[in-house]
Amino acid sequence: MMPATEAAEGGDGNQRQGRAATTANGMDDCERRRRTMSLGDDTHGAQGEARRLPRRQDDAARDIEQDFDRLFQYMRSRYFRNGEQTGGEPANFIYAYRPEQELEVRRRIPVLVSRLQGMDPVDAQDAAPAVLVIDLYELAIRIMKDDDVFDEAVEQEPDMHGEEPYAPAAGDQAGAYSGEQAGEPYAWPELQNDDFYRALAGMLGPDNDELKEHLEDRYRQAAENHEADMVFLTGIGQVYPYIRAHALLNRVQDVFPEHTPVVLFFPGDYEKTATTVSVMRLFGRLDGDNYYRAFSLNTAIMEGVRA
Template sequence: MSDALNDRLNKILPRVISDEFLSGSGIGNEIAFYIFDYPPEDELRVRDFLSTLLTHIPKQKHDIRVKHINLFDFVMEYLKSRNLLDKAIQMQKEKGDAALKKALAGPLHESKLSSVFAEVAQPEHHDLVIVSGVGSIWPLLRSHTLLNNLQPVMGTTPLVVFYPGRYDGQSLRLFGKLRNNNYYRAFKLAP
């Protein structure tokens, strides 16, 4: 892991447990969405850090209620609950990735998933929601469209997305290469 990334990771814990961050102070009327972008080659290191972060948050601030959602696990559970997971696996084996992506476009449409996400995240009962697994679920789920659909359901609860790629404040580039549509409603966490 690069020294610059290590420095940025070390800034996360004090920032996310601060009263200013949790209350949304200083962001005006903007939504409390944050993106921590990182080089995709550091994915395993960031996963380790995230595990440590989730352990240390309640130790540093005892009353904080944090929900972590791994998007890959979230989508797998959702497909399982709709009895689609086994069918999806079989379709991928028989017809390939393109057919699977097309078949799941409806059930995994971000406008449908946003309400399911809200049920799982329960932003009204948590002080912070952390999202990971963005790269693992691609291309079945696009993070920028999910974020757009989460805006109405998250309320004032801060949402932090760990993103394997680049976010320049205007657009997301998954894996540093795949350009998504413009997404400019989030703040960079630990620039």
Template sequence: MKQPLQDRLNQIPEKILTPEFLQGQGLGNEIGFWIFDYAPEEELKVREYLGFLTGFLQKKHNHLNVASINLLEIMRDYLAERKFLDKACQMQQQKGGQALLKALAGPMHMDKFAPYIMQRTNAAERDIILIHGVGSVWPVLRAHNLLNKLHALLGHKPVVLFYPGEYNGQSLTLFNRIPSNNYYRAFSLVP
């Protein structure tokens, strides 16, 4: 059984400020990808905490270059820059969600979207990358696909994915209901 959410959140700064974390090393010198999973109903508390955490890091550890990536915002910007956002909204209203998912499969493919995230956030230049908003972009974007592509682009750069669901070290279950493909390259940030 996991600790209460606030206790787990309070452990994050201690974990992400260690030399091992900042050097992008996981357990056994694996990649530095970490997942902080939480109950989906705690989403608003986690969002509030992320605001606190980024402010804390900017004030108390301003030598660190941190990217806080909201996937919904970056997806909106990505589609808007490609002149597809308004079309996507109209398509969803007129033809429904399945038609929209099919239409977005090409533009939102990770071979296109992940490099956009890298460029837009200067991720390669950052010391820590915090990714959140996974639940807001599902089913257009799947967390395991994003992490797989970012691993190829970031290597050992430390990344924390805030995940509204469960990660058991082998697979992700979004909203504690929707199983994903196995993903076993990341570690639990705070078990």
């Protein structure tokens, strides 16, 4: 979600990393503070005194490292870069990852871009691809600023959610507050009753053309400078629920050329069912949204790379 009070710094990447670190790390205080065994690697000193990451985070980092190496090998292939063999469908792809891997994924995306743009051409007629990266969080803030509503949203946001959260006392009637039990936190209003959500969803949602127009502008400017052979979309978790992944992918089909590879980096699950309907679950927890026209990069990179 993208609370405007947290968005007040605009595109400040350090602040956004700090916010994500509190939610995406997925480890309790004991794990964070735990002293771990030495790597025994001379690059960390003769005594090998460097600490290892806690096992769960260390394993996740290795998984991401392997995935991003496979992504590079897959994306460098000419048939991927040319948007071929998609069965007539747009060259839209999803790379799904565990939400707790968010910071590691963010760190590796620029490295992947650099590797692709610096790759050796396959032959004399080939050239390394230029990658356009669009951060949806920064794009949403840009839309609000262009409409001169960003400062107003920051100022009014605290009063637009309805009642303040309330924790009933132990003796209060259970279920009196949004179905919560006594002593448990009171939930914010349902989204359809939240004025702040409705205001931003009206501005950024699929029924409004502003998001599409800004995407078109970004792509057109990059394409004119030959800087958009493929497109990476990031930050979808930060703009939920104002921008929904399945609605976004439906919109981009009218923005980017059919054979231009468009990759959505998705913190959650993307699964194919037996009926070929695809299900997207943001953060691996929220109710699934059906979307059947994007290809799973997770499946593709595990099946092997073709030149």
